[in-house]
Amino acid sequence: MSSPLLAVDSLRKSFGTLVVSDDVSLTIEPGELHALIGPNGAGKTTLIHQLSGTLTSDHGRIVFDGGDITSLSLAQRVRLGLARSFQITSILPDFTVLENVAVAAQARAGSSFRFFAPVGDEAALNESAHGALARVGLSERSAVRAGSLAHGEKRLLELAIALATAPRLLLLDEPLAGLGQEESKAAIALLRRLKSEVTIVLVEHDMDAVFDLADRISVLVNGRVIATGTPREIRGSAHVRAAYLGDEVPL
Amino acid sequence: MRDAQTEVTRALLQPPRTPALLMFVALVLVPLAARFGAESFILSVFTRTIIFAIAALSLDLILGYGALVSFGHAAFMGIGSYAVGILATHGVDEILLQMLVAMLAAIVFAVATSAVSLRASGVYYIMSTLAFGQMLYFFAVSLSAYGGDDGLTLSGRSRLLGTHILANDRAFYYVALALLAGFYLLAQRITASRFGRVLRGIRENPVRMRAIGFEPFRYQLTACALAGAVCAISGVLLANLAEFVSPAYMTWQRSGELLAMVILGGMGTLWGAILGAIAFLLLEEVLSGLTEQWRLILGPILILVALGGRGGLAGLYARLRRRTGGGAP
Numbered sequence: 001m002s003s004p005l006l007a008v009d010s011l012r013k014s015f016g017t018l019v020v021s022d023d024v025s026l027t028i029e030p031g032e033l034h035a036l037i038g039p040n041g042a043g044k045t046t047l048i049h050q051l052s053g054t055l056t057s058d059h060g061r062i063v064f065d066g067g068d069i070t071s072l073s074l075a076q077r078v079r080l081g082l083a084r085s086f087q088i089t090s091i092l093p094d095f096t097v098l099e100n101v102a103v104a105a106q107a108r109a110g111s112s113f114r115f116f117a118p119v120g121d122e123a124a125l126n127e128s129a130h131g132a133l134a135r136v137g138l139s140e141r142s143a144v145r146a147g148s149l150a151h152g153e154k155r156l157l158e159l160a161i162a163l164a165t166a167p168r169l170l171l172l173d174e175p176l177a178g179l180g181q182e183e184s185k186a187a188i189a190l191l192r193r194l195k196s197e198v199t200i201v202l203v204e205h206d207m208d209a210v211f212d213l214a215d216r217i218s219v220l221v222n223g224r225v226i227a228t229g230t231p232r233e234i235r236g237s238a239h240v241r242a243a244y245l246g247d248e249v250p251l
Numbered sequence: 252m253r254d255a256q257t258e259v260t261r262a263l264l265q266p267p268r269t270p271a272l273l274m275f276v277a278l279v280l281v282p283l284a285a286r287f288g289a290e291s292f293i294l295s296v297f298t299r300t301i302i303f304a305i306a307a308l309s310l311d312l313i314l315g316y317g318a319l320v321s322f323g324h325a326a327f328m329g330i331g332s333y334a335v336g337i338l339a340t341h342g343v344d345e346i347l348l349q350m351l352v353a354m355l356a357a358i359v360f361a362v363a364t365s366a367v368s369l370r371a372s373g374v375y376y377i378m379s380t381l382a383f384g385q386m387l388y389f390f391a392v393s394l395s396a397y398g399g400d401d402g403l404t405l406s407g408r409s410r411l412l413g414t415h416i417l418a419n420d421r422a423f424y425y426v427a428l429a430l431l432a433g434f435y436l437l438a439q440r441i442t443a444s445r446f447g448r449v450l451r452g453i454r455e456n457p458v459r460m461r462a463i464g465f466e467p468f469r470y471q472l473t474a475c476a477l478a479g480a481v482c483a484i485s486g487v488l489l490a491n492l493a494e495f496v497s498p499a500y501m502t503w504q505r506s507g508e509l510l511a512m513v514i515l516g517g518m519g520t521l522w523g524a525i526l527g528a529i530a531f532l533l534l535e536e537v538l539s540g541l542t543e544q545w546r547l548i549l550g551p552i553l554i555l556v557a558l559g560g561r562g563g564l565a566g567l568y569a570r571l572r573r574r575t576g577g578g579a580p
Binding site for chain 2: 052054073074075076078079083084086090091092093094095099103104106107108111112113114115116117118119120122161164165
């Protein structure tokens with residue numbers, strides 16, 4: 001196998017005496033969709049925070065595409081191509097949908113210390129924003145104020161924003177949370193399309209979606225990775241069942 | 252529904268040109284109208300109004316577009332005034348030079364203090380801007396060589412390119428108005444630029460902006476420096492209008508009045524800040540003519556605007572226009 005896109009080595013994070021990430025080591029291979037599953041409170045979101053740079057780690061090393069990014073900030077990591085979405089929708093509510101995405105494209109396209117030219121007229125930014133909106137199916141809504149979108153649309157917008165940063169690795173924190181059945185189906189189809197274009201780390205509670213989409217799955221329990229493998233291996237693992245599902249007698 | 256939303260978005264994005272234009276036309280006509288009344292008094296009131304409008308406009312850049320509630324913005328008016336006073340004391344009375352020095356000093360002060368203040372957020376940011384403003388105030392009080400507590404009387408207005416044209420009240424008024432118009436257009440360009448979009452994004456959601464690759468600090472710091480430099484120009488003008496420089500120009504009460512002007516007029520619209528300064532100072536002028544207890548009347552008016560009129564006078568205008576235009580989409 002080629003060298004991993006992301007290599008995580010003995011990552012640790014605790015809040016006071018509560019250990020949330022306990023010696024987490026993981027590798028994410030280029031092109032794979034790697035799902036993180038585990039019960040509530042297992043530390044999945046904390047791990048996403050650590051990988052994205054939202055939280056600094058107490059100990060351990062994160063190597064992205066061969067470079068050590070452990071001490072880089074969230075913004076610096078994004079500029080290297082490591083984008084994230086949030087479990088709780090995080091958008092710019094007073095911006096239009098298009099502007100939400102265009103400003104993300106702007107972050108990748110030259111300096112933003114430009115004070116005179118109207119940014120709304122920058123065709124290159126608007127085009128790449130329209131492109132990202134088309135990929136998630138939000139083109140029709142581009143002129144709407146983002147705050148007035150429906151919940152499901154906001155989740156899609158959040159994906160479009162992440163895509164507009166031209167990521168090589170996408171960290172998605174429960175992209176399906178709060179979606180209706182139809183919306184969920186559409187979003188899963190979207191993720192399936194995306195996984196052929198960009199490497200994805202997916203935290204998700206919808207097990208059907210996870211087992212359907214993932215190339216590999218890591219199971220997190222109490223801040224520890226207790227197993228990593230293909231969906232088939234994970235489904236067949238008695239160890240995982242015992243720890244995760246509380247199923248004492250798996251067979 | 253969808254079209255209505257699009258309309259709202261357009262209204263949000265496009266600054267209303269009509270009211271701003273009307274406002275500037277009215278201001279251009281003020282000296283002509285003043286001839287029919289107490290000319291020099293009216294001119295001096297309106298010159299003062301325009302000077303404060305420049306200060307309010309600069310505050311709106313960081314308050315309205317950056318959500319940075321500075322309670323020390325009057326410090327920059329003080330810096331501009333003292334640049335005039337100190338330079339004039341040493342024989343430098345060219346206003347362009349005084350403006351240059353004022354802006355440089357303001358930028359240095361803005362960068363040094365904001366680099367600290369911006370580390371804090373919310374009420375702690377407000378508190379630290381207040382503290383820095385007060386430090387500068389007490390520093391001015393301690394400048395005994397330049398009048399200390401009593402301030403500094405100037406021997407006359409500054410020269411403009413060697414001429415004494417600013418000694419003419421009407422010319423001085425138009426110079427101040429031209430500067431206000433220039434800064435208004437400049438601020439419009441800035442808020443619609445790449446930089447302005449990043450600043451507005453940080454106001455909306457700083458975490459989101461980090462997560463697409465922007466470090467808020469650098470942009471906020473730059474905005475504070477810009478706003479400080481523009482505000483310093485208002486200080487240069489104020490010193491020239493009064494031919495007097497005093498620490499009183501930079502008290503925290505003055506900073507509070509600047510905040511009140513921007514909030515009264517409507518934050519984040521630029522023209523609202525100008526309108527707010529006009530409304531605030533004219534109200535003050537009219538009410539103080541009626542009664543000594545004019546603050547008892549001004550106070551409730553400000554409270555009404557704060558409670559009832561989200562978006563201040565500019566917001567009121569936008570709502571009225573939407574209501575009257577709502578029938579024919």
